[in-house]
Amino acid sequence: MQDEAKPFQDKIVEILNHGSLNLALGLGYRAGLFDIMDAKARPCTVDEICEAAGLNPRYVREWLGVMVCGDIVELVRGDDGPPRFFLPRAHGDVLARRAGSDNLGVYTQEIPLLTACAMESVFQGFLTGAGIPYDQYPAFHDFMAQLGDAKHRQVLVDTFLPSVDEGRVVQALHRGIHVCDLGCAQGVATLLMAQAFPASRFVGIDISAQALDAARSDACEKGLTNVCFEQRDAAELRHPNNLSAHFDYITAFDAIHDQTRPLEALRGIREILKDNGAFSMIDIAAESDIDSNRDHPMGAFLYTVSLMHCMPVGLVDGGVGLGMMWGRQLAEKMLAQAGFGRVSVTKIPNDPFNLHFFCRK
Structure with a gap:
């Protein structure tokens, strides 16, 4: 050699x-x-x-x-x-699980799980360009609920929400407002918010019936009456519907990059917001250009997760397949195209993986 x-x-x-x-x-x-x-x-x-x-x-x-x-x-x-x-x-x-939001052990399951769920399908995607349906990843969705629990339980209510709009969102949540958690999956974040803010009402929206069944079961076990879950395609919300101008605050935790029609989903979010409503999009902290991600400390890992899940899920039915690493520049451009005129982008306390895109209708 x-x-x-x-x-x-x-x-x-x-x-x-x-x-x-x-x-x-x-x-x-x-x-x-x-x-x-x-x-x-x-x-x-x-x-x-x-x-x-x-x-x-x-x-x-x-x-x-x-x-x-x-x-x-x-x-x-x-x-x-x-x-x-x-x-x-x-x-x-x-x-160890006691690490809470500093827990990196939970991430070690991610690549092995995605390999078991989708290795052959992803290889076929190299040949055909076809996407992989969401329901091919049931074990991975259970893992994502674990991950959401590790990330949200210590951070969401005590750290993230108080940081939003200089504390005004938390004040409104305590008074009582209508909130939507879009792409809620098994409802980890939705239920934590519903528990913490009993005066507010919460609706979790997702496309997966299986994930929503788990969310409803968990809500029932916790005895929560201020939360419900609906199976809807976020992209279809852009048309006038029974939720139009209904919500004071909408959250989307790492959900937009998985959408097959992300621009339409963002327009749907704007449709169901009240005129003075606010939207928190939490998504991966990355750049839109591969070269600019060379120094990302977990760039190879995140691109692999995107290759094995986020991108193929987003390609289903002719979707655009944004992928997890769509990046800040494209995210800001799409938010503007969706009609959000005021967007601020900030780091999230105790969360090195994501950025907070805060928007007003």
Whole structure:
């Protein structure tokens, strides 16, 4: 092998190791192993870990081999007895569920899940250009509910909403207004808002019947009477309908880039807003040009998620297939085309992944 090829060879070896490590991290997160080891807060044998987790020792031992080689878990050997394994506190701060909005462990499930859901369909898309229907991703949608819970539970009510429009939105929510959460999926954010602001009324809108059934069930379990969920195509809301000029405030959390007709969906949002209504579009913090995303700390990861889910879902039925990395410039242009004359773009407290596009009708 040519000497000049060696650095690239080393890079590919590193990618193979890190890709394998991501798969094992996702399995360990799902199995609760990081939470168990984090709670133990001391070196433990395989049997001690498995007894607490209710898992098979042979599988966990092999998994621990990946974690030790990947410098995620420390191997501690004493003078006698079996080896012990330790998750440093600083690693638990990132990988355990207790990390809340700082939880990166939950993201380790994303690529393996998308691979299981759509690898072959995405490959066929390279040949045909066809999209992949939303209902091909049921396991991924359950994951997104977990992700939404990790992101929203500590941040949405206490941090994000108080930052919107210098606190005026929260004041209105406490008084009582009509709110729509567009692209609500399983309703994680919708239900958190409904719990926090009982004087307001909330409508969650999504195209997935399965996701909405889960949202309704959760609302029933929580005894919430100020929230309902409707199955609608956001793009069709642009025509006059029974929700026209109905809402004081509309949210869309990472939902617009998945739309098959995103411009029509944005026009629909404007249609169902009251004349003095406000719209918060939360979407990925990226640029619209690939070259400008070279230095994005998670650019390759986010483009992969887009390739495996967001773009093909957006291509269904001749859709435009925006993809997750549509970027700030295109987002601002489309909001203007939809009729939003006043748009401010700000970073979101404790959320490095997204930007907040705040619009007035």
